Amino acid sequence: MTYCCGVLVRDGLVMIADTRTNAGLDNISTFRKLHIFDEPGHHVLALASAGNLSVSQSVVSLLHEGVEDHEAGERQMLRDSKTMFQAAQLVGRAIRQVHTVDAHALEQSNVSFDVSFLLGGQIVGGPLRLFMIYSAGNFIECTTDTPFLQIGEHKYGKPVLDRAVTYDMNISDALKSSLISMDSTMRSNLGVGLPIDVMVLCPDTLEADLNYRIEPGEPYFHDLRERWSAALRAAHSSIPRPPYLKNVRSKADE
Amino acid sequence: MTYCCGVLVRDGLVMIADTRTNAGLDNISTFRKLHIFDEPGHHVLALASAGNLSVSQSVVSLLHEGVEDHEAGERQMLRDSKTMFQAAQLVGRAIRQVHTVDAHALEQSNVSFDVSFLLGGQIVGGPLRLFMIYSAGNFIECTTDTPFLQIGEHKYGKPVLDRAVTYDMNISDALKSSLISMDSTMRSNLGVGLPIDVMVLCPDTLEADLNYRIEPGEPYFHDLRERWSAALRAAHSSIPRPPYLKNVRSKADE
Incomplete structure (x- = not known):
């Protein structure tokens, strides 16, 4: 399993992802799922992935090497995107390209083509934006009404986000909320685990304000959990x- | 959707179920999912259901009318079960009987044979027990290590149970925990909704200590949610x- 969350508030963007992958409970590994594409001063993009690791890694590789554009007769790389919308479109096209290559063979082996991404960041000249891209390559964008998006094992960590996160909150509080949400998920699903990768990006800095890995035993996160x-x-x-049990004498209270 | 939870502590048993059913978001209804079979002084059984309503209602009807036992040449009713284990077995056999009749036709209509039950209670001469019965008719029993079982939309309400519920807790606290768990689920999934049915049974009373419906606007539950x-x-x-964001000046704090 996986849990990744993006929180986009006025004050900035938080992207958080765990690192646990598993093929069955007897085959657990650590893989980075939060991928940073950045050129300080020009763009900072963070791409978090959930689903089949072979599919998500192929998508990331294509975004580095370039997704073929048959009409233009060239390869497009994520770093060359002019806007966040175009970047999200490119991730969608990379997913469809991997689908064309791999989906049929996966299906033959009863493996579903299951992948999703969060893409957040800023490209010079445009605003900070956050998208969720589905396995069909289509996507939605985060808005101020619900200023977070989640992929993977999203249910355990959603109640705390529903209650705590607002567009007007401080970036440190947004980071804190995302860490509490990650904690709730880790407690209920062993498939989500440490270390945790975190990126924070404030508007118009065009350089990650935090790009940090929380390892097991890290004092602040340990304290937060307690x-x-x-x-x-x-x-x-x-x-x-x-007040319903007026006539019941509890043995536990005696 | 549905959310039902059973909490079995030393002090007694809590069974709780919402009442919302839906066939799509545009067809929402209220149906009781917590069914009580009781004969004061002899047995109290509470059966909570999740999944396809036509399947779960057929199972409940069979348990009232009797499940055919071809070997014995008779019909067995839930109220005639000698032990809670035999009662759980009978629920399993009722599910399999409905499967034999309906599963093929459901499959033809692309409807999955999806049903699960919680069965809790006590039969004179035996202890208070709680079971979860799957769509294949097999079942597991609640033990002191994890003194609760859930069916339906279980994830949103699980973190609070994981943290709060222990076998040694007071029955009122067990009821409170189950109500908080229900609240968390209702907030995050519109398919789970009021009214809520609750049953509480203390050991060896052999009569429901509480059999109560919480309607919208009920003061205690409203207050608990707030x-x-x-x-x-x-x-x-x-x-x-x-402490990670030392160099970030938050605009929200200015």
């Missing part, structure tokens, strides 16, 4: 007991 | 900001 658990237990205790 | 949201926001605020 504090969040304790706070949830305290929140649970603070809610009055239901 | 308090839980506020507590989560407070918990989020109480965690220090990540």
Whole structure:
């Protein structure tokens, strides 16, 4: 499994991805899923991937080497995209190219062509944007109404984002929310695990403000996990007991 | 969608189920999914269902009318089960009987034979037990290590159970945890909704200690939802900001 999340607030962009891959529970490995394409001063793009690793890695390789454009008779690389929209289109075309090559053989082996990406970043002259690209190559864009997108194992970490994330929040709080969301996911799904890769990009800096790997035992994240658990237990205790069981004598209370 | 949860602690059993069914988002209805089979002093069984409503209702009808036992040449009803294990077996056989009748035709219409049940309760002479029964008719039993089972849309409501529920907790706290778990699920999935049916059964009472429907606007549950949201926001605020962004000046803070 995988969990990746992008949070786009007025203050900036957070991209976060775990690194665990598995082919069955008995074959677990660590692979980077957050790929940075950057040229400081010109563009910073972060691409997070979920799904079949052979497909997502092929897409990333094509974006580096160039996706063939038969009409123009040339290869287009992600770094040459003029706008974020064109960059998202190119990721979609790379997915379709891999589909053309691999999907039939995968299907013969009962492996589904399953892949999705988050693409966030900024290209000089345009705004900071965030997209989610599906396995068919189509995509949606993050807006201010719901300022986050998720791929992979998204359910466990969604309630905290639904409640905490707003477009007006501080970039540090957006990063904190994404880390809590990752923690909730890691606790409930062993297929999502440390280390975690994080990128933060503020508007118009055109250079990653953070490109960081959180390793097992890293003090802040360890502390965040302990504090969040304790706070949830305290929140649970603070809610009055239901009034429905008036006639029940609890043995646990005796 | 559906969300049902059973919590079995030393102090007793909580069964909780929402009532929303949908055939697409444009066809939403209310159906009871928590079915009680009881004869005070002899047995109390609660059966919660998820999946295809036509399948789950047929299973419930068979359990009332009797599942044919060709070897014994008779029909077996759930209320005649001697032990909770035999009751779980009978639910499994009812599922298989409906499968024999309906699965092929459903498949022809591209509808999957998708159903699952939680069966909890006590039969005189035996202990309080809780089972989860799959669409193939096989089942697992809840144990003290993980004292809850879930069916339907289980992911959103699992983190809070993972953190809060222990076998030694008070029955009122177990009920509170299941309500918070239901709230988290309802917030993130529109396919899960009020009213909510709840049953509580303490050991050896052999009569439901609570058999209650929480309707929209019910004061305690409304208050629980507000308090839980506020507590989560407070918990989020109480965690220090990540130390990774030292050089970033947040515009949101200016």
